[in-house]
Amino acid sequence: MVLKKRLNYGFNGFQVPFIPRAPRSVRRRGLPKKADEDGDVCAIELLASLAGKLLQEGESSACSNASDGNHQSAFGQGVVEQESQGEAKPLLTEGVHHGSCAESTFVTEAISQNSSHKYVSQAETDGVLERTSVTNHVDCYGKTEPDIKPEICKWEDKVGHCSSRLAEAPQNFRESCNNGNIINLFKQEQEAGNSGIEGSSLAGKCSLKDPVELCVNSPAVINSDSKVKSPFCKGTFPNGSFSMYHSDSKLGFRDDDENFIRCNKISTKLKASRPPHQIAHRRIRKLLTSKYWKVAPKLKDCELSRSDVGAKPSYHKRKTCHSFERGHHDTLFKRRKFFNRGSGLSADGGFSSGSVSNSLKKGMDGENPSLSSKQHVSKDSHVKFSIKSFKIPELYIEVPETATVGSLKRRVMEAVMAILGGGVHVGVLFEGKKVRDDDRTLQQTGLSCEENIDNLGFTLEPSSFQASPSIYVGDPSAHYETSQSTRSPGTPVLDSGITNVIRDSPMLTNTGNLIESNHESISSPADTKNDNITPDSRALVAAPPRSTEPLAMVPVNQKTRRSELVQRRTRRPFSVSEVEALVKAVEELGTGRWRDVKLLAFENADHRTYVDLKDKWKTLVHTAKISPQQRRGEPVPQELLDRVLGAHAFWSQQQNVVKHQAATMKMIKEASSSDLGDGEAIIQPVVM
DNA sequence: ATTAGGG
DNA sequence: CCCTAAT
The missing domain is CATH 1.10.246.220 (Serum Albumin; Chain A, Domain 1)
Structure with missing residues (x-):
């Protein structure tokens, strides 16, 4: 029947000795190979080397601060919302974690304007992530890890004195963040000493935030600021978004990878038509997984685990990850499964801070994502804060309908851990606005008045970018056009990572002077934005050898997390x-x-x-x-x-x-x- | 770059 | 899907 009919062609081959394929020559489609790889490799190797040294130096301090916090984590209250699964599949944002963190998810649901053009945005690991990694290149996951760690360790090392003063984050939190990253996220003075705020400012000066951001460096697209209605995610993905082409049954659906519409592609040569970025992407990806990385120094366990949190779960196979032994790595390994298809879920999680016990209050308003906190001013002008819980930035996970509740819980947990591990920084919200100037005092900010307590909130943000919420909400298109922070696996921005870098660089520089700040692990974007980098802070961390500059320029640092993205492509049944x-x-x-x-x-x-x-x-x-x-x-x-x-x-x-x-x-x-x-x-x- | 298979 | 070996 059908088979026979179809097979007619095949049978033809039967008669004449079947020739499985056309001559190579016919199929050959050469791609001019670039000769710049060597340069890259060298740079990478250098970087790797440096990373190794730094790691060794900084490890001890990086891992040492963890302490006794009798904090408990409470995930129990995650709120899960199931999204309807109509014809439109919920788009997932992978953003929040992995690379995601990096790319948070800004999924515009731009469903194209043109009937013939389907603009589907979905987290696409392969596309954005990998490409991204390309851009930044070199870091991340497993092999690339070295790039990140060094910064952290170094930071730890240099500002160790600051770290010691930082408060203890909840145990889980800490662990997930894995040494160094977030350990010093915020401080809570036990008593009289310095006020928490001071600690914060201190942190700011010491660029404590940087480490986090550096590592996390995830453009906070998904702002934890719940007030901001995220425009991303939930884009619709019409099942019929791809269409069959006539009789030859070509499927012409848009690849999430492409950030441009490619319906009715005219060119027929696969290779020839392959966008340059794709080539670059492939090249880089290959590079990332290539033998070159084998020269990278082995990472210490703690380092690995950390990075792994943010990065994709590595395979045992990966040589450079052999030492990976962290206790929670199992969990991490499962992260890749977060994105399985199913319903989109969002969950809130909270961590009890184990802070000073005080009456706990709900955050300013229901919508406010931040944490509930209570603050009061003590006689000696110290302001105490009691943070009841943090809202975890928006998370999206998918699980099959048939998944068990238990598995769902695990997923949520994993996602949360991933987020934290990926890097988080604390944001302060006052009266609904983010307080970006880290150097402002509490008084100046108005946080010293008890009356304002209720208007204070803290948020955990997966990214280093602090663009104002309005940007995300108000002008998504413009945003994603110019800001890498919005780019997410699901974002329809799929041009080559390289291109992105070029295009993004200016923005980065403008917004946060990220290139430099990251490089020096000094100031947070917020700080830089306000030009608050003080000479002192710079002094805390010696600038790394400029020899790494070529790589560090854009790639290595700020988009560091992307590399983590070098992960398994998202599953696409x-x-x-x-x-x-x-x-x-x-x-x-x-x-x-x-x-x-x-x-x-x-x-x-x-x-x-x-x-x-x-x-x-x-x-x-x-x-x-x-x-x-x-x-x-x-x-x-x-x-x-x-x-x-x-x-x-x-x-x-x-x-x-x-x-x-x-x-x-x-x-x-x-x-x-x-x-x-x-x-x-x-x-x-x-x-x- | 492709193919074929194992994981 | 990934990874590799073999073409």
Whole structure:
């Protein structure tokens, strides 16, 4: 039936010795290879080396401050909202964690204006994340880790005295942040000594925030400031967003990777049409996972764990991560699973601060994300704060409908830990506004008056960017056009990371002088923005050797977290339509010609590589063989599975035939040459 | 760059 | 999906 009909092509090959593929020459599509890799590598190696040293130096101090806080974490109250799953799939924001943190999620649901253009934004790891990593390159996850750590350790080292004064964060919090990162997030003076605020300012001067931001460096797109209605996420992803193309069944759906619309792509050459950024992206990605990283110094356990939190769970396989042993790494390892499809969930979590016990109050208003806090001024002009809980920045996770509540809890926990681990910094909200100037005193800010207590809030923010909320809300497009902070895996900004860097650099410089501040691990963006970097603060941390500048310039530091993003691509289950297209293509082309299959049916689906198709076929065959009860995921019509089986059987046979022929020919040839000697008449194998 | 398979 | 080996 259908199979036969489709297979006509295949049978043709049957008659004539089946030629699985066109000559290489025909398929060859050379890509001019750039010769700049060496430079990159060198830089990376240098950096890695430096990182190693710094790590060793700073480790002890970085890990030492953890202390006895008798803090308890309370996740129990996570609020989970399930989003409707209509035709429009909820877009997930991966942002918050991993790279995400880095990219927070600014998912514009720009559903295109043009009917023919579907603008779907979804967290796309592969795209944004990887690309991002490219940009920044080099850091992150596993191998890249070194880039980050050094900064942290160094920071720790230099400002150790400051750290010691910092308050203890809740145990869990600390742990998740893993040494150094957030340990000194905020301070709570036990008693008389300095007021918490002073501690804060101190931190600011010591650039305590930096470490966090440096590591976390996640553009806080998702502002913890709940007041800001996040425009991102929840974009709709019409199931039919991709369309089948005529008879040849090409799927033309937009790849999340692309930040531009590519419907009806005209060019036909896969490679040729491949956007430069993609190439760069690939190159970098390769670089990231390449042997070059093996030269990187091993990271210490604590370091690794930390980075891993923010980064993607590493594979045991990764050589550089072998030492990874942190207790919670298991949890971290699961992080990649957060993004499985399912419903979008948002959860709030809270940590009890274990701070001075005082009457606890709710945050200013229900909508305020911040934490509930109570503050009072003591006789000696000290202001005490009691932080009841922190609101965790928006989280998005997905779980199958069939997931258990227990697994959901775990996911939420993991997500929370990931966020914290990824790096967080504290934001202060006063009367609904963020207080950005870290150097202002409480008095100046108006926080010394008890009357204002209720208008004070703290937030945990996954990013280092403190662009005003209005930016995110008010002018999303402009925002994402110019700010990398908004970029998220789900953001339709998919141009090359390199491009991004270039474009973003100015902004970074303007907003937070990030390049430098990060590099020096000194001031927070907020500080820099207000030009509050003091000479002193600079002095605290000696600038790293400028030799690293080439790499550090933009990449390494500020987008550090992105590299963490070098993670597994987000899972994108094949839709029935895609399966159909695949089946059809395979019926015609057979197995073993995945590149052609790709070209035939998925040329416009950039997120589907020929390997993906091959893998999918593999699973389809498997699926078709098992009982329907054992199948999972979106059910594939039996009819398609039958075709899969049919095509599989047919092409398998073909393959055998071809093999047999080849073997026969070889035997004949050998026989002829040995029996008849060379030079004799050649027996023409009569095949079929 | 592709393919084929194992993980 | 990832990773690798082999083409």
